[in-house]
Amino acid sequence: AILVGMSVNGKRAAEESMSELKELARSAGVEILDCIVQGRREVDPRYVIGRGKLQELVLRSMQQMATMIIFDTDLSPSQARHIGEETSLKIVDRTQLILDIFAQRAQSADGKLQVELAQLKYLLPRLSARDDSLSRLTGGIGGRGPGETKLEIDKRRVRDRISNLEKKIGRLSGERAVRRRQRNRRDLPVISIVGYTNAGKSTLLNALTCSEVLVENKLFATLDPTSRRLRFPRDREVIITDTVGFIRDLPKDLVNAFRATLEELLDADLLLHVVDASDPAFPEQIRAVETILGDLGLLSTPRVLVFNKSDRADAAA
Ligand SMILES: Nc1nc2c(ncn2[C@@H]2O[C@H](COP(=O)(O)OP(=O)(O)OP(=O)(O)O)[C@@H](O)[C@H]2O)c(=O)[nH]1
Numbered sequence: 001a002i003l004v005g006m007s008v009n010g011k012r013a014a015e016e017s018m019s020e021l022k023e024l025a026r027s028a029g030v031e032i033l034d035c036i037v038q039g040r041r042e043v044d045p046r047y048v049i050g051r052g053k054l055q056e057l058v059l060r061s062m063q064q065m066a067t068m069i070i071f072d073t074d075l076s077p078s079q080a081r082h083i084g085e086e087t088s089l090k091i092v093d094r095t096q097l098i099l100d101i102f103a104q105r106a107q108s109a110d111g112k113l114q115v116e117l118a119q120l121k122y123l124l125p126r127l128s129a130r131d132d133s134l135s136r137l138t139g140g141i142g143g144r145g146p147g148e149t150k151l152e153i154d155k156r157r158v159r160d161r162i163s164n165l166e167k168k169i170g171r172l173s174g175e176r177a178v179r180r181r182q183r184n185r186r187d188l189p190v191i192s193i194v195g196y197t198n199a200g201k202s203t204l205l206n207a208l209t210c211s212e213v214l215v216e217n218k219l220f221a222t223l224d225p226t227s228r229r230l231r232f233p234r235d236r237e238v239i240i241t242d243t244v245g246f247i248r249d250l251p252k253d254l255v256n257a258f259r260a261t262l263e264e265l266l267d268a269d270l271l272l273h274v275v276d277a278s279d280p281a282f283p284e285q286i287r288a289v290e291t292i293l294g295d296l297g298l299l300s301t302p303r304v305l306v307f308n309k310s311d312r313a314d315a316a317a
């Protein structure tokens with residue numbers, strides 16, 4: 001794939017964003033052939049990077065045998081369509097890439113349901129955008145039923161599946177609430193580990209509780225929350241929970257889909273916010289995590305910042 005970024009907010013921001021996109025691509029198992037950051041005063045409404053630049057990009061992709069272009073911005077349904085029409089390459093945006101990683105990682109039944117819901121929600125408006133001219137043509141007849149087009153059927157199927165998934169996830173969140181209440185009755189304090197993806201949350205859980213949950217140098221290694229008991233020397237016991245990592249501009253459908261698992265955080269008596277101190281972008285990452293915590297209504301929970309990877313922090317500075 002060729003990665004394409006835009007620097008509308010200055011060069012530094014674009015470069016940091018591009019290095020994160022590289023990490024995302026790597027985590028998704030995509031081979032990166034080239035990275036391009038284009039300086040533009042504003043986003044081209046139709047082709048994002050401008051038509052001339054896009055044609056240049058198509059040439060370059062042929063030389064490098066790339067089959068995919070990954071945009072570091074989110075493409076509107078119509079931009080994706082226009083760019084797709086102009087090239088014969090697979091066009092992927094940042095949200096799609098994140099959804100793809102989640103889909104590859106989802107292990108548990110719960111995780112799979114939640115990812116599928118987010119993917120379908122992303123897909124739905126894109127089905128209708130492509131269908132634009134078609135629905136205008138067929139709409140006038142006022143016919144449904146036998147005259148229904150394939151795309152309309154597809155759309156209806158997707159919608160049915162979405163409401164089906166939402167019901168299942170709703171039940172799930174009910175079950176989790178019951179489980180949490182039982183746990184709370186046992187009156188053990190709950191500590192939740194939160195933080196930017198790849199900051200070292202699972203590593204911390206393992207270190208504190210001598211467990212062996214999956215640790216990987218990839219983004220979004222953890223999707224499903226894991227709880228462990230931690231006994232302090234003087235017989236005090238707490239429950240400690242590892243959660244899915246956050247990222248800047250986390251797709252909203254994904255946050256909503258993962259609400260069931262993120263609700264676990266509501267019970268936390270203390271949040272450990274793990275920070276990768278060796279990443280030059282860590283201040284932005286702290287802010288991104290705090291924004292998401294705010295969206296989840298968690299800013300009143302006591303929080304401790306944990307600066308991790310301090311062993312590498314000096315090398316980075
Ligand atoms: N150098 C260094 N590496 C660390 C440290 N802590 C964790 N890592 C590495 O950082 C990578 C990510 O660690 P994880 O524990 O999987 O991170 P996470 O926050 O759980 O990540 P996600 O679940 O993907 O969001 C792994 O390769 C760890 O070995 C540390 O203190 N120093």
Ligand SMILES: [Mg+2]
Pocket residue numbers: 201202203214215221222243
């Ligand atoms: Mg993890």
